[in-house]
Amino acid sequence: xxxxxxxxxxxxxxxxxxxxxxxxxxxxxxxxxxxxxxxxxxxxxxxxxxxxxxxxxxxxxxxxxxxxxxxxxxxxxxxxxxxxxxxxxxxxxxxxxxxxxxxxxxxxxxxxxxxxxxxxxxxxxxxxxxxxxxxxxxxxxxxxxxxxxxxxxxxxxxxxxxxxxxxxxxxxxxxxxxxxxxxxxxxxxxxxxxxxxxxxxxxxxxxxxxxxxxxxxxxxxxxxxxxxxxxxxxxxxxxxxxxxxxxxxxxxxxxxxxxxxxxxxxxxxxxxxxxxxxxxxxxxxxxxxxxxxxxxxxxxxxxxxxxxxxxxxxxxxxxxxxxxxxxxxxxxxxxxxxxxxxxxxxxxxxxxxxxxxxxxxxxxxxxxxxxxxxx
Numbered sequence: 001x002x003x004x005x006x007x008x009x010x011x012x013x014x015x016x017x018x019x020x021x022x023x024x025x026x027x028x029x030x031x032x033x034x035x036x037x038x039x040x041x042x043x044x045x046x047x048x049x050x051x052x053x054x055x056x057x058x059x060x061x062x063x064x065x066x067x068x069x070x071x072x073x074x075x076x077x078x079x080x081x082x083x084x085x086x087x088x089x090x091x092x093x094x095x096x097x098x099x100x101x102x103x104x105x106x107x108x109x110x111x112x113x114x115x116x117x118x119x120x121x122x123x124x125x126x127x128x129x130x131x132x133x134x135x136x137x138x139x140x141x142x143x144x145x146x147x148x149x150x151x152x153x154x155x156x157x158x159x160x161x162x163x164x165x166x167x168x169x170x171x172x173x174x175x176x177x178x179x180x181x182x183x184x185x186x187x188x189x190x191x192x193x194x195x196x197x198x199x200x201x202x203x204x205x206x207x208x209x210x211x212x213x214x215x216x217x218x219x220x221x222x223x224x225x226x227x228x229x230x231x232x233x234x235x236x237x238x239x240x241x242x243x244x245x246x247x248x249x250x251x252x253x254x255x256x257x258x259x260x261x262x263x264x265x266x267x268x269x270x271x272x273x274x275x276x277x278x279x280x281x282x283x284x285x286x287x288x289x290x291x292x293x294x295x296x297x298x299x300x301x302x303x304x305x306x307x308x309x310x311x312x313x314x315x316x317x318x319x320x321x322x323x324x325x326x327x328x329x330x331x332x333x334x335x336x337x338x339x340x341x342x343x344x345x346x347x348x349x350x351x352x353x354x355x356x357x358x359x360x361x362x363x364x365x366x367x368x369x370x371x372x373x374x375x
């Protein structure tokens with residue numbers, strides 16, 4: 001079954017009571033027992049199982065080509081569960097250019113459990129290989145990365161992980177299964193911030209993890225999900241599942257628009273550098289072209305000037321909204337270093353763009369006037 005068809009039908013069920021095509025929202029926290037004490041409908045308590053959450057999990061697992069999926073209250077909660085599933089003394093390799101929230105999670109929280117983390121240039125397999133230790137149990141990949149849009153060769157890094165008996169997990173938030181299938185490329189697990197493209201409308205927060213195999217590690221993660229309680233609510237499960245139905249078409253539009261905007265910025269005299277893997281001169285373009293079908297809707301660029309110049313450009317945009325996050329219909333602009341705070345490696349003159357579903361010519365005109373009117 002092709003991806004567009006899976007996006008529409010995966011996880012779908014006709015409501016048995018009414019015949020409703022659109023799945024209802026099951027808000028009940030508890031479910032009726034039979035006279036003999038059993039649960040013939042399969043549901044006990046919504047922390048352990050809910051029809052809306054199960055439908056979303058089934059749909060994302062189908063799109064990613066995985067055996068099992070788990071939906072969490074956020075993408076960070078999903079990543080957190082992976083760390084919780086590791087034994088004390090485990091060593092983790094993570095990219096230097098990682099989402100800053102996860103970097104903080106790895107540095108400040110994992111260490112308290114006796115888990116050590118090394119940050120490496122994940123785009124350099126030789127550096128990754130040299131950082132592997134006997135106790136390495138997880139290599140975390142983020143490709144494309146946020147906010148520098150660096151590209152990691154998933155098959156190469158997965159092979160290095162498997163050589164030492166470690167797992168390879170890939171944050172696939174920016175690409176989504178429409179543009180990139182990490183499990184088919186060798187990864188053992190995929191994590192999404194479903195708040196972004198999967199939901200697609202900036203109105204629901206959630207995270208989803210997909211495992212290639214329904215093995216002992218997957219069962220451990222399911223235990224952490226249900227016992228820990230960082231589950232996705234029925235309403236947000238319903239919203240994100242609704243977003244999935246249009247995901248293939250939205251991702252194509254986001255990608256086409258971003259390619260147009262990136263090409264425009266690359267030739268603008270007020271722009272110092274553009275970070276977008278779809279551009280032929282991007283250092284990861286060749287790898288991205290090999291493992292992605294298109295290049296996504298997120299890009300960043302550096303203005304000629306410093307922090308204040310970047311802030312002025314963001315201030316002068318009229319269509320772009322100054323806001324955090326990405327993946328929605330509206331285009332957003334953000335001075336990323338000021339969000340990440342002290343210790344960030346993000347350049348002070350960098351602006352991150354989430355390219356939405358507006359007409360690309362309108363977005364280009366907006367950026368052009370903001371760049372040209374900035375002293």
